[in-house]
Amino acid sequence: MLQTDMVHGSSENQTTSTEAITEDEILLQDQQLKRIEDEQKSAPLVGDKCSLFSLVALYDPDTSSAFFSKANELTEVYSDIRFIRGDGNCFYRAVLVGLVEIMLADKEKLRKFITSSKEWTEKLVKLGFPDWTCTDFCEFFIEFLQNIYDGKDNADAVFKNLNDDNTANYLLMFFRLITSGHLKENAAHYEPFIGEGLTLAQYCETEIEAMWKESDHLAIIALVKATNIRLRIEYMDRSEAPNGGWHHNLPDGNDDASFVPDITLLYRPGHYDLIYKKPAVAS
Amino acid sequence: MAGYALKRLMTEYKELTTRPPEGIIAAPIDEDNFFEWECLITGPEETCFANGVFPARITFPQDYPLSPPKMRFTCGIFHPNIYADGRVCISILHAPGDDPTGYEASNERWSPVQSIEKILLSVVSMLAEPNDESPANVSAAKMWREDRAQFEKIADQLVRKTLCLPASEA
16 A cells, blocks of 8 residues: 555656656556456365366357367266366466375375475475575475374365465475476476577576466476376367377376376366366276 | 465574675564564665665565565665665566566566575665666666766765765765
8 A cells, every 4th residue: 555655656856757657557557467366366276176067067058169068078088177276376286286185095105205305305405496495395395295194184174275375375386396496407308498588597487486477388297297297188179289189198108098197187278177087987 | 374474584584684695784673573674785885876875675475475575765765776766676576477667588586485685685786787778767767877977976965865974065
């Protein structure tokens, strides 16, 4: 509030007209951003698991026939969906939630992930990430996992944390850091894919390590490698999928026959949600 | 909600007091409110701001360090990258994509692994080397470019003021 008053109250003899326009524009931009933010925050960070037919219901069979029929098709293979808030973090958040669900159900996988998270902490420092500002996020993430392992936090408590803005975003930062860490660790391999005259380090700092920045293909590959998961992405829009298919398996080079994904995401233009396969046997 | 922010701010305060960067003092104004800091920045040597001691306030959001703080000089400093009301406009105080004045893509931006110390050091370099490509104060940028002598005179008067010295003969 204080700042808004000051923008209007800035003394005229010191402020040129060009500057005044700029400040008004900034103010307008701030208001617009605030509106978008409020709209985003009306949805939970992580929705409850619900029937995939709730996705079908979002599309009108006449005006959005392509998405309507694709959503219907998905219900043949998948039964449920968990909607993730569209705030620029949705890819990281969807993977985070998917992984946490796996670890809640499998203590051995949880133990392994705690170990690899500890290894990541050391690796990040070695890669030159600022020491304690970076390790702060790592320690927070490891403590979160350890509390599950020790039985201090049950599934209800975990999902409460995943839906609390600050806790969830602190956890998510760990994923951004290891995504960036994987890219930096394999800089020679990824450097050729960085465009716009940026170095790989600059790309990581502006596109990966900053909150609310949407993930691109590099981020997706890097997080999959850093977490060592098998990921399938289903596309609502066929033109978005590589090779014109309906879905994409990661890491690359996995054909459908032998691939069993740990986590499946649904991609709708600009957004990721988690989807769940129907039980294999319905006897 | 603010628990993590508070913990982080306390850690940063401890770091800054045990290993203070040269020429910079920064601390919460009130130990009961870690979200509002005051700092004193010494003007970098061999610049027109040398010897001056410039007070500023830093205000932290509740979701710090996910979002960056805001910084405002409280001493009426005339500088291309500082608004007339004292607000500091440098890239590290903005998240990428948040581009009020169109910085170069390669400029250092805010990310949660940055720190107050990094911001303060960036502010010192900003004092030493104004960026007149994306000015917050257009008249200061214009004078910096076209009438350096006058710019330095104004800076010198401010340096004297911050040291409580009488104004020099203009």
